[in-house]
Amino acid sequence: MKKKLLAIITSFVLMFAVGCSSNKETTVTDREGNEVKVPTKLEKIITTAPSNTEVLVGLGLANKLVAVDNYSEGIEGLNKDIPKMDMNKPDAEAIIALEPDIIIASGYNKIGSAEDPYKAIVEAGIPVVYIPSSDSIEGIYKDIEFIASLVNEDKKGEEIITDMKEKISKYEELGKTIKGKKKVYFEIGPAPNLFTFGHSTFLNEMVEVIGAENVFKNEKSWFAPTEEAILDANPDVILTNVNYVKNPTKEISSRNGWENIKAIKDGDVYYIDSNSSARGNQNIIKALDEMAKAIYPDVYGK
Template identity: 30%
Template sequence: MKKFWQLLLTAMLAVLLLAACGNDKKKEEAPDSSDQTSEETTTDEVKDTTYPYTLNDASGEDITFEKAPESVISLLPSNTETLFAIDAGDKVIAVTENDDFPAEVAELETVGNFTVNVEKVISLQPEVVFAHEMMLDSSEEGINQIREAGIPVVVVPNAGNFEETYEAIQMIGEVMDKNEEAAQVIEGMQAKVAEIKEKAATITDKRRVFVENSDVPEIYTPGKNTFPQQYLDMINAENIVTEDGWVMISPETIVNENPDVIVVMYSYVPDIIEKIKKRDGFDTVTAVKEDRVVQVEENITSRTGPRLADGLEVFAKAIYPEVFGE
């Protein structure tokens, strides 16, 4: 059971699943799951950060930097991935135990997992700490302790969709004076999303999909206003779940809805694909009969950072391999 909740919390750290312990229900900052389009980022007129530089972060604090930070601690995997993607990875001196990408982070100091080791953060004396808005409820006291020690903490806002993810990347780029690099990352993401949506536009026979985020006896699944729903909208697929947010669903309901594809977004259960196929009544489900129960890599499909467009591609290949396969 402990491993189960650790998995849920890992997903929470990436895409705000906010899985609470005990009997609390899963919930998420409600993103706009509509098929958004916006002006694409361009590097043509990107300017360097002008210092002193002040930003107002997600906690409402005004933080001023006299120069680009030379030493950084990241308290969330998506922040870490962003720092490395914008060519600021050489400034990162510590991360959490949950960080696993890119490979270089394995060599760095760690400052806790879901609980931040505040004393160690302060002892390392970074020039900035990148935290996250969803940490405010559980770690606000620790964040304040770090600030009281004279270390700036930037609380990166929750990202509920692609646009907000782009904004978070841009924010980190501005702090680190890596504006052009951040713009290039965003351009690359936007180009991949556009390519995937163009292919998806050719799909005429929509597949009905069930996305599973935890195993029995408490099966949770994303509905409207979630990242997976945005993925499904972008690739022209239909979610069998119509409720809002993350909801618990019974195996009987899944059987009755008869999805064409089942996407599994976790890996904490060994041989989960075969176990799903052997659930009572699942032998009648189209996804099982046609061997379309697919497990996807949870970190790529859930972290709101530079690999988010890769996560969209993973979903696309899982649901429509004949369209998006190599």
């Protein structure tokens, strides 16, 4: 009887140990500085921004995504039938029903919210880590490194970062040879609500990498310039990644009062891929190449 009871207890203990081992947790510090307890093994992941979705796809983990944000629609390698949601106003009930192991959120999700939009989900026991918008290329490397570490794909993450660094260094080498830097205005919000960026943004750094100069380099982060400031800056080249107006380069070139801007007189107004220039991840290389060829075609090729 004692032997039988001991066997039952031993069996129970082993079952409990196995259950615990499969649900081990570790504490991580997310990119926002929050300490979060997360499972060591992640099988079901939700992302709330396309930049993070693309990192996971790049790490080869598209199959572990159980839901993404609406803007992740069309990402190559992503299951087209995956649920897509408004992640700025998350449906807590629908998300909890998917039983995710973790949610990888973006700082953008908090814009306009008085409190954390994922508070109810965290209270339900689902860990949420935040990745704010990176203010530099180095920050993007750290974002990729963090996500890779989170999903136990450190080696693959390191490979992605190394590949980025090697490619960017080639643009830097050519950029350093350029004399008489061209002045660039990069429009990310069209008239009448003009929007662009200054320093402390990865896009400003990309302009500098290729040997050009952002006309608003002395402004900080993302901001709304006045039309007069753009006219006074008189950029040599105008770039835009606006993709929700018809023919954005033609729209810019035909604005009243802009006809004397050097970039418009010379026909140097170009469209840059919206996704790769707006999402801080490994795909900024595509935007960097387009920017380089648009600004200095004789240096980087057309």
